[in-house]
Amino acid sequence: MEEKILNLLSEEYPEIDFTSSDELVDDGILDSLTITGIIAALTMEFGITIPYEEIVEENFNSVAGMAAMVQRLL
Template structure:
């Protein structure tokens, strides 16, 4: 989880990613941020994020991102 928060904080240092669960809903992150996050997560965790996983539910919070990463690591 720390690595995910670090990645997010590099994009938006002013956001409390520990508690925020409306990153997409409140337009805190945009499509360009999502592309960056996907790239960083793939590099950091050596995973591939399939297109069907790129949905708002998976990107609305650091916890959701963490859950998605954990799930993808288990599947590989």
């Protein structure tokens, strides 16, 4: 799952190195506009609905966090 998400995000945002940090949001690598794009990409790719409760830093700070969230919502 992690690899699939990493490939998807690297294709969407080639300028961002998603493996560079485990605190992508806290380090300012992802801003709200990028998070919006990631949510859209994950929603379309996996056919999930991401509820607002899930939009917290921990779920977007790393690819592993995003993968865990997607697993929960599938």
